[in-house]
Amino acid sequence: MLRTLTTAAAAATALMAFAGNAAAQEAPWPGGTVSFAAGAATDNRSKDVSKSDGEAYVWGEAEWASASGLFYAGTGLETIKSSTGSELEGKIGAGFTPDVAGFDLDLNATFKQQFNADPGADDDAWEFTADVKRSIGPASGRLRLQHSPDGTGSTEAWTWYEARIGWDFTSKLEATASIGRREQDNSVDYTGWNAGFTYALTDNLEAELRYHATDADVPGEQYADALVAGLSIAF
Template identity: 55%
Template sequence: MIRTLTTALALALTAAPAMAQDAPGQWSFGFGAGTDNRSKDASKSMGKEYAWASAAWESDSGFFYVDGGLQGIESNGSDTEGELGLGVRPQIAGFDLDLSATHKWQLDANPGADADAWEFTANLSRSIGPAKARLQLQHSPDGLGSTKAWTWVEARAGWAFNETLSSSAAIGRREQDGSIDYTGYNAGVTWAVSRNADLDLRWYGTDGPGSDPRYADSMVAKVSFGF
């Protein structure tokens, strides 16, 4: 199964340009590492360091895209999560809208574990000068592991001080069946070291149980490279 999914990821990314009318489009690649893998303000790596890599293709207009990647996690006996998604980016009344569907799976998870899930995301954003705001809605009808249906809503605001330094802060709420509900928040700064490299230093917190490393407050450093 893992080999089949990995092969499907590679084939889908290779075939992506043929899926849009305005081919050939363009490719982008990224990789990086961090001191903790945070998603929806909770840790996916149990507070441990991780690495990630991704590839994406988008149409010449930027309207349609396909992306996929791998990242380090600690869940259900797996230490690697794969994902493959597709989406569209229309503009509505001056706002940027990003709608996507992503399939995620945990490689070499424990036998019998619920190790794959679909995740649907809608991002609505707007930039005015150096200010940027985003509202995000995410939902899965059946999450990974014991988590069943869940919904995440987040509001984010950011400010660009100059071409290389920016800051942002966000607060979100996750409601989920089969696991705890919690509120998460983060704030940090991003420094564009070069055209292809970023450094991000960010504080994360939740109102989840502090004894669980997934919900504990943490200062996280991350480096990202994109081409």
């Protein structure tokens, strides 16, 4: 565990330096603004399972948002440990964020590509996400529906349903908890949940501590319970 935490801390330091340089090079962008973010954590968790086999990972992304705030597009990279043999995943996507009857919607499509995968491995996938969000005072809630017609590796079509609640204790400290269900063709169906805190160390730097768990009875680190610590920086 100490080695993992040391690796994550070193990676975070390097990424913060990178993000700072990137921010310094920002230029006006037609029709909107461009932002950058980067981070590191002790595990790469997505839908409450590990994408890095329980090991530390790093990530970075850039996003364009329209002047109206209705549209956005972005790209990013993150380290993984996939069954395809890949250790790096890239993504590119776009979304639409209208307000409907007091609810915030986020509808987006993302294409993901795993680099240097084993020959013949299924190393890419489309993912489609629909979020419905609402905040009332310090309380917040989100419902998420996510689907891929064909996942990476041996996984075929899958769907993820999730409900999340949150509470802002202060302008810096937020707690959130979520529970979700993933149904997959040619892979494990499971229920996952997580709960944790995020704390704004500065206007740009945020720390997170979160516990993840699933009901999947599968050997190894992918579906194992884990306490994950992370740092992220945004400009």
